[in-house]
């Protein structure tokens with residue numbers, strides 16, 4: 001254990017993401033203190049989320065001497081859209097939005113969808129980069145439901161939780177099952193091992 005808590009930076013402009021991770025951090029006895037920072041990053045169009053996260057991390061020119069991480073996520077409608085919007089999630093949300101996505105689906109009976117998240121961490125004590133991945137499976141809601149969360153939350157129904165969308169869940173409920181929380185749990189194990 002260290003004498004003092006070290007700062008670890010979550011580099012993100014997305015306050016929702018920060019809130020979710022912060023809540024998870026607060027629950028744990030851990031030698032790090034989480035701070036949000038925005039920084040100029042480059043977001044590439046790549047074939048998978050991990051590549052996007054790693055490129056983003058490597059594009060940061062830090063003016064501090066701490067560990068820091070970025071997180072990238074995507075929403076994949078496996079059936080019937082063969083994984084779309086996936087790595088195009090941000091662009092699609094900003095253009096056609098959730099309403100537009102729902103119009104692309106004719107038959108809601110058997111939809112299959114999932115979220116993926118990748119945390120890319122620059123770990124200063126080892127001067128190395130590590131990645132942690134998480135996903136959550138579910139389906140697409142027939143209608144936009146709920147005002148919590150952000151992005152695709154109001155149209156994603158996770159498996160095993162009645163018929164609520166992520167948009168109808170509290171942060172704590174989303175954190176109990178989400179892609180981001182699962183990636184975080186893996187990073188937590190790593191941080192504990194190295195404290």
Ligand code: IMP
Pocket residue numbers: 014071072073074075089090091093094115149150151152153166180
């Ligand atoms: P980003 O590149 O990781 O910020 O995410 C790509 C797109 O997916 C953005 O439009 C986000 O709003 C959306 N997104 C990311 N994570 C989530 C989530 O946990 N729930 C809903 N939408 C998300």
